[in-house]
Amino acid sequence: QQPVQSPQAVILREGEDAVINCSSSKALYSVHWYRQKHGEAPVFLMILLKGGEQKGHEKISASFNEKKQQSSLYLTASQLSYSGTYFCGTDPYNNNDMRFGAGTRLTVKP
């Protein structure tokens, strides 16, 4: 029931770009993206709703293809502060049953 994320880990230099993918075997109402830094709680980044809307947060944007049940998170011109683990979350039954993918550990180096 939980979504599948890839890759498991990414290492970048400052200024480089990255893409994180999330897919589900179930039809989705939406896809959530959260970032968790070491020792901290997950923090909400954005929700992607049906309709393929692309949302943005700083230089982080995302897309949602509801037909393919896939979402991608785009990190452009990465900054040191982007380091952390990124989780996508889905609630395929729309009943407050939010499940998270395994996470993608992103490391941005100077």
Added chain:
Amino acid sequence: DTEVTQTPKHLVMGMTNKKSLKCEQHMGHRAMYWYKQKAKKPPELMFVYSYEKLSINESVPSRFSPECPNSSLLNLHLHALQPEDSALYLCASSLEGGEATGANEKLFFGSGTQLSVL
């Protein structure tokens, strides 16, 4: 106030102890959640309360007992835990708690309770 407050931040307990974790929010959210997170793993859903009623219980062992005394407060009572229960316990809340909601409601997480069972 856009915070979810969890206490205590750290807890060490023996296998015969009884303890409780507390979570509080004053955002008027009607859905509240308990997640368990092991190191380098995603949060795993344990319980969901919707309008103060237990709506999801993910087959969690009975040594974990949730309670929602009112719309702002969520407790997790712990009894006879095992060492493998050591983890970060996260509380979260979201605005809507009724049927056909949730997918479009962002979760606000508390900072968690780091639990160690000896």
